[in-house]
Amino acid sequence: MFISETTVRVRYNETDKMGYVYHGNYAQYFEIGRTDALRQVGLAYKEFEDNGVMMPVIHLQSTYIKPARYDDLLTIKTIIKKLPGVKTEFHFEIRNQDDTLITTGEVFLVNIDMQTNRPTRCPQVLMDKLIPFFNSH
Amino acid sequence: MFISETTVRVRYNETDKMGYVYHGNYAQYFEIGRTDALRQVGLAYKEFEDNGVMMPVIHLQSTYIKPARYDDLLTIKTIIKKLPGVKTEFHFEIRNQDDTLITTGEVFLVNIDMQTNRPTRCPQVLMDKLIPFFNSH
């Protein structure tokens, strides 16, 4: 299992008239979570695209437990529970500065070869970074 | 079953560097779908809030089938499959101008009494509008 954490501070424009973070904006937080997870193992998502692989989202699910508010400092926990294949599955838990669980989510990406526009397997450079986290005993 | 349709044109800022609508923006389209569904039966979501009931989203799920592009004219089909209780469940299908299915989704809202900050049943005015669509025989 691979786990990574990063923080994000809630921006004013991310709130809505209810005074809470608009529910649709958590998709951005999930994206920050997985981008920073890659960065923490020395990879930049940008380079995948520069190397001809894009990773569009094919599925997103989120459950909103407690509201987040303007200026909250959120911690995004990004979890990969199994090694990626054509699909990479990310799980997320977002907590605020009081360690209250705010939102959980799942985002599934698929690897697309930008030349053929068809699914392809996970870039080897990413596999190499992830495999050590899934070696048992 | 209650079904409603509305259209939305993809804005430039809703696309991302992949050239497609950013996946997180579909939450807005779902919101437009259910707001317009209410409007088509003569109700304004705004009035619920003005009358002390807010309806935060507690769950969202979406599956991305085909990309939508800038200036696409999307049709959002909003479906209520069962009468709301404390929770209202909306289902969505979004198609483009070629009738290609782009995205499906589900959004669950909960009714919150803004004075007590506790869940409450669906406003009667909305129930009155929906019940005729669920009368069997």
Added chain:
Amino acid sequence: MFISETTVRVRYNETDKMGYVYHGNYAQYFEIGRTDALRQVGLAYKEFEDNGVMMPVIHLQSTYIKPARYDDLLTIKTIIKKLPGVKTEFHFEIRNQDDTLITTGEVFLVNIDMQTNRPTRCPQVLMDKLIPFFNSH
């Protein structure tokens, strides 16, 4: 002078915790205004890009006079006061359903040849549409 009008309804996510439309979102409304202005003379901005000319914004100015609120039906007046050269200058006035002036703005675009990545003159197809509005007597 060329004048065009279009309407846009304020989305929930466009409001912020003040209860008003977030000031940064007017850039989108200005964009809707000028896109619809083109559409009303039979042109699609999308086709400019498909034909190798993109029109990035080089300057934006807006003055916020009164707040807009959720579900407001805004009228965007888009004005071109002089024929485009390398630069196209759009002026905007946004009013709500009570005809209250909400925001004024200016947006300047520059035409960029996507092959050379250099400024170029306004596409002839657009000039042909605009010239009749600037012919005096």
Added chain:
Amino acid sequence: MFISETTVRVRYNETDKMGYVYHGNYAQYFEIGRTDALRQVGLAYKEFEDNGVMMPVIHLQSTYIKPARYDDLLTIKTIIKKLPGVKTEFHFEIRNQDDTLITTGEVFLVNIDMQTNRPTRCPQVLMDKLIPFFNSH
């Protein structure tokens, strides 16, 4: 003169199909700049609102010099050139990781007493923090 710097990394959803940061999103970067400027002198904008003063934007201007791209690490320089009165004027310069000037801007806020809904002078707590930066000799 008061000067403060903060950084922000460009998010995927902030880009558009041109591959650059959408011009309307710089309003958010300016907001991050001035919020962090306050934080660096020990103040939280949130507390102004909690204490009954809100600061809506009344004017925004931005000039786009070079594009910013996904994952760029931008430095936002926030400048206050004169002591606030009813109005506070912020100036901004945004540079990328290569020290290229990307965008400049100005944002004017007005202090509003949330009880009377009328303009009021700048909160004393903010004045106390700023005055030392404007003491000559």
